[in-house]
Amino acid sequence: MPKDPPPELSPLLSAQDSDTRDRAWSKFLERYSQLLLRTTRSYGCDYDTMMDRYQFVLAALQEDDFKRLRSYKVHGRSTFRGWLVVVSRRLCSDYDRSQYGRRSRASDTDAPERERSARRKLVNLAGVNLDVGLLAERSPSNPERTLRETELTEALEVVMRSLEPRDQLLLTLRFEDGLSVRQVADVMRYPSVFHVYRELKRVLRQVREELANRGVSDAAP
DSSP states (O other): OOOSOOTTHHHHHHOOSHHHHHHHHHHHHHHHHHHHHHHHHTTOOOHHHHHHHHHHHHHHHHHHHHHHHHTOOOOTTOOHHHHHHHHHHHHHHHHHHHHHTTOSSTTOTTHHHHHHHHHHHHHHHHTOBOOHHHHHOOOTTOHHHHHHHHHHHHHHHHHHHHSOHHHHHHHIIIIISOOOHHHHHHHHTOSSHHHHHHHHHHHHHHHHHHHHHTTTTBOOO
């Protein structure tokens, strides 16, 4: 995969006048607007809200003479497209918080259940022998069960945060945002869906091993 900054980025950041900057920005959007739209669309809501969120992302990327874009650094296995998705997702969350408080996905009353469902699916695919019921619902009448559920959820979240940013993005796009393998390949610039499957297998194996290292191999209370 290419590791150099994309050719659309340098002209934008080096533009010396407004006309040159506007042309460079248009070129940048020709290349990445569909990627940004897919990212904002993954947060749900109606068309108008999605477009408001998209415009918020664009404005944020332009702020302070493209400060966010200037912060991009080439390193490791990361790609600019993957980095841009991560930045855009954070901006989408910022927009939703500004409009709807701490809820990350506005007008989505099923978000908590969807998040639990995503965790259950991820745990199942990781191959850990967890009692998915512990991740499915809290049980106020059973404090011990509630504590065990909290421990399991926190362990999974810690392991997720320990992954490389690109691996976190891979799991987030596939399991939380529900993108198809082909869509993931497009967003993250994998050569084919087979490469996505291979990377998913590798990352899930790592999640399984890290959970086992933390003693999460048996969910019995």
